[in-house]
Amino acid sequence: MEKLKRFTAKDAEETYLVPHWAAGFFRVGEDGELEVTPEGPEGPSASLFEIVQDLRDEGRPLPVMLRFPQILQARLVALNEAFRRAIKKYHYQSEYRGLYPVKVNQRRMVVETLAKAGKPYAYGLEAGSKAELALILAQDLHKEALIACNGFKDDDFIRLALMGKKLGKNVVITLEKFAELERVIRIAQELSVEPQIGIRYKLKTRGTGQWEESGGESAKFGFTTPEIIRAVDILAEAGMLGTIAMLHSHIGSQVTDIRRIKQAVREIAQTYVQLRKLGAPVRYLNLGGGLAVDYDGSKTAFYASANYSLEEYAEDLVYVSKEVCDGHGEPHPILVTESGRAVTAYHSVLVLEVIDTIRPPGEEKIEQPRDTHPVVKDMFDLARGISAKNYREVYHDAFANKDTILNLYDLGLISLRDRATAEALFYQIARKTLRFALEFDYPADELEDLQKMLADKLVCNFSLFQ
Numbered sequence: 001m002e003k004l005k006r007f008t009a010k011d012a013e014e015t016y017l018v019p020h021w022a023a024g025f026f027r028v029g030e031d032g033e034l035e036v037t038p039e040g041p042e043g044p045s046a047s048l049f050e051i052v053q054d055l056r057d058e059g060r061p062l063p064v065m066l067r068f069p070q071i072l073q074a075r076l077v078a079l080n081e082a083f084r085r086a087i088k089k090y091h092y093q094s095e096y097r098g099l100y101p102v103k104v105n106q107r108r109m110v111v112e113t114l115a116k117a118g119k120p121y122a123y124g125l126e127a128g129s130k131a132e133l134a135l136i137l138a139q140d141l142h143k144e145a146l147i148a149c150n151g152f153k154d155d156d157f158i159r160l161a162l163m164g165k166k167l168g169k170n171v172v173i174t175l176e177k178f179a180e181l182e183r184v185i186r187i188a189q190e191l192s193v194e195p196q197i198g199i200r201y202k203l204k205t206r207g208t209g210q211w212e213e214s215g216g217e218s219a220k221f222g223f224t225t226p227e228i229i230r231a232v233d234i235l236a237e238a239g240m241l242g243t244i245a246m247l248h249s250h251i252g253s254q255v256t257d258i259r260r261i262k263q264a265v266r267e268i269a270q271t272y273v274q275l276r277k278l279g280a281p282v283r284y285l286n287l288g289g290g291l292a293v294d295y296d297g298s299k300t301a302f303y304a305s306a307n308y309s310l311e312e313y314a315e316d317l318v319y320v321s322k323e324v325c326d327g328h329g330e331p332h333p334i335l336v337t338e339s340g341r342a343v344t345a346y347h348s349v350l351v352l353e354v355i356d357t358i359r360p361p362g363e364e365k366i367e368q369p370r371d372t373h374p375v376v377k378d379m380f381d382l383a384r385g386i387s388a389k390n391y392r393e394v395y396h397d398a399f400a401n402k403d404t405i406l407n408l409y410d411l412g413l414i415s416l417r418d419r420a421t422a423e424a425l426f427y428q429i430a431r432k433t434l435r436f437a438l439e440f441d442y443p444a445d446e447l448e449d450l451q452k453m454l455a456d457k458l459v460c461n462f463s464l465f466q
């Protein structure tokens with residue numbers, strides 16, 4: 001309990017690594033409460049606890065999802081400004097035109113906030129289905145903002161995309177599979193609309209982490225190099241080579257290692273150059289998603305982190321594209337990315353109620369029975385004799401005893417009651433060890449094991465699938 005009293009707001013920030021993952025949108029306030037600063041650390045702040053209290057007073061049950069549109073806007077600005085700076089730094093002779101992939105979060109508030117905040121940047125939207133495209137066509141975007149159509153495309157989806165183009169919107173139909181090519185040519189001719197075609201290229205570079213299957217040669221989507229050549233030939237034959245406007249690739253989501261990203265950019269930029277040499281007037285180089293969020297704040301290539309910053313990502317994309325194009329005397333393409341999670345991840349907070357706490361045993365008083373197994377008796381002696389001087393040895397002995405007791409139990413040589421007593425004693429010794437260890441020097445790894453073993457488990461009632 002004494003330890004608890006000394007736990008300060010600063011300790012809370014360090015324990016939960018708040019400054020490392022919060023990207024300036026959250027902090028621990030002086031009174032120890034988690035605060036949100038939706039416009040960044042300099043802007044106004046509010047206590048999440050107070051927000052939740054107010055909601056409860058209004059009779060809203062938990063769990064509740066809090067959303068901060070200002071954070072969406074701030075992330076969108078940060079992304080676009082990072083590319084602006086990188087373009088200036090490397091004298092890149094073109095621009096950046098970001099896209100928000102609607103599948104990442106289709107909520108009206110999210111899509112409308114991003115459409116509005118993105119207008120000064122000609123920021124566009126990406127549809128993965130016909131329904132998403134219908135939603136996007138209703139948004140008030142900058143005239144030059146891209147509207148990209150990915151995903152499986154039936155005739156209706158293609159028709160809707162071509163209607164959007166006819167209405168003067170900057171719609172690109174990204175071909176994901178070779179079979180879509182014939183369909184797009186046929187419907188474009190039927191409607192007499194000149195399409196803008198994008199080709200999704202199947203990267204040989206894979207991402208890292210959970211979504212690594214989205215990239216690489218076994219990926220579901222994308223054209224292989226022979227398919228690209230065939231598509232170019234077919235379009236040339238139809239007098240439509242001029243409709244190839246975009247080269248697209250998607251390495252997978254949450255790519256934690258910047259080296260994979262650089263590798264992918266090099267590969268796709270080379271393909272852009274090669275397509276131009278074949279006479280296709282590609283203007284947009286679309287690197288898809290993958291920009292990772294450092295959820296755990298460790299700045300590593302661990303799956304919940306990222307070993308790079310937004311700055312570094314933008315600079316690498318700009319620099320590598322420029323280098324490849326300059327090497328072949330091709331013009332710098334308009335750079336496109338479809339960052340989803342990097343734009344949305346920070347804006348929502350799920351608040352849950354803790355409905356129960358599971359505490360490890362060892363806090364209760366344990367009476368020594370008159371007649372008990374010698375190993376259990378030894379545990380009692382250890383528990384009684386532990387001190388600041390001997391606690392490490394005592395803990396190691398207790399650990400060994402616990403193993404012995406489990407083995408004896410398997411052999412039927414010890415009763416359930418004796419085993420239970422011994423386990424409770426083990427936890428009691430572990431608790432005392434932790435108390436001493438926190439006060440005196442103790443090997444960090446063992447300390448961490450102890451803290452994990454003795455941590456309370458909090459039970460919450462919620463579903464991640466909602």
Ligand SMILES: *Cc1c(COP(=O)(O)O)cnc(C)c1O
Pocket residue numbers: 101103104150250252253254288289290291338339340341342
């Ligand atoms: C899901 C997806 C994205 C978004 O990926 P993030 O890693 O969230 O940025 C972008 N492009 C395509 C084609 C996708 O399927």
